[in-house]
Amino acid sequence: MNRKGVHKTRRPRNQYNTTMASSDPNKLLSKADKLTRLSLTRWSADWKTATVLYEQAANGFRVSKNIEKAKTAYEKASQGQQMLSSPWDAAKHMESAAALAKELCNWREVADFYQKASELFMECGRPQPASDALAKGARALEDTMPEEAIQLYTDAITILEDDEKEQMSFDLYRAVTSVYIKLEKYTDAASSLLRLGLAADKCNATNSQTKAYLGAIIVYLYAHDFKQAEQCYNDCTQIDAFLKSDHSRCAGKFLSAYTDGDVDEIKKIAQSSAVSHLDHAIIRLARKLPTGDVSSLKAVTAEDDEEPLDENDLT
């Protein structure tokens, strides 16, 4: 009886699930380290067993919620897989390591790990998971390191476009736009929307394209840059698909309401259905229109209108 009781207390609960011989991840880790460290007795590292041990150790640490150690174990496992020239597994381990780093709020490491994972995926010749990894990293970093996040997003988009999978890049473009809007960099946001329009054009996704252009015009109006907005509108109407759509009519109404200086009209257009189906960040901007003084724009345009009349009189 006594023996049984002692036997029970000796084994901690969480290690019931481990199926290895010695059920302590630390022990596994040290064993694996010993296998890989080169010394006088060991001339070549035994990566095969070491990798297996690293993986087991990492699982054990994750179960016991020892995140720091789990992360290091995953790193080492990934390294081992690389040595064994299986980049897919290496990349997968890197991703897990990055996810754990995110929990630890170690942002620099998160960025590095995800980038490494994406490189490994590219080595496998799989651009999709590569861009997915970068996108995950960017999403994790959106709040804390937005510039870094934008960089990661842009890289992810480039990977996809190189692989001619523009369809997948729409979500990434929208994420970039929302980050720019949060940073209040409106020209950048508008330009990313225009790039979205270009990508949509390549895969004939006219609805997304027209929505992107309308969104860009709204962003310009929100930044109170009326000339840019008008220019953007003129450029976009060159495109057939946009010209024929509801969104271009809505944009035209916006611009004419601005030139008339009619605040109620602007608010009414912002409530219309064409605007309500855009991205929510853009809807929020549209509802806050008009920013600044609309009547000043009206005065400027009124002056412009008088001059042509005078010319007519002269002739």
Add this chain to the structure above:
Amino acid sequence: MSVIDILFRVDEVCKKYDKYDIDKQREQNAYGDDAFARVYAVVDSTIQQALIKSEAAAKESNRAVAAAWNAEVRRAKGRLMDEVPKLRKLANKKAKGLTKEDIAIRQDLVLALPERIQAIPDGITSAASHTGGWAATSAHPHIKFDSPEGPVDSDYFSHSEESSQFRNEYEMRKLKQDEGLDIISEGLDTLKNLALDMNEELDRQVPLMDEIDSKVDRANSEVRNTNLRLKKTITEMRSSRNFCIDITLMCVLLGIIMWLYNALK
């Protein structure tokens, strides 16, 4: 004596004793003595007839018939209004056997006449001033707009109250329809946007499905190959003969164990 003779004699006798016939005397007196009374009696009877006709017209369901009767009523009213100035003149005339009070009464009666004539309903309730105007103009002796204008005006006016009601109803129904159509158009807009988004999403998924298709085909063929090899290996290692031997031996073993168990129990 023949019948004709009797008739002639009766006529003569009646003529002789006519002066004793009270009703006839009254009538004749009215006719003979007093132009005012005569004219007034005629006017009165006309007014009564007009009233009856207008009541019938109000009850009439056939609009055309009602309009025609109203027109006649109006014509009668016009003629009566013509008579009024004549009566006024006659009322002022001093007649034999009439006291000053009688004359005053007659003047009052004449004054009351126009009101009575106007009060005859002829299908126009709201535009009383118009009819007053028309009646006034038709009261001028030298302007007589009677038959040609009458029915046209009456048709026009008799439709106005009902047509204004219709117009109101029409406007209200149109507004309600507009509201409903607005709601429908909003819903359709939402549906359109949803449908376009779904369209794009499906377009996006088509190449993914193609990839899945090819990958699954590859996996399928690999699994089939593996199965074949496994089958081959198993048959090499254990042919069916050996399998039967295994089973029989196991049954024998079980039997021995059961016998031992029974023996030991």
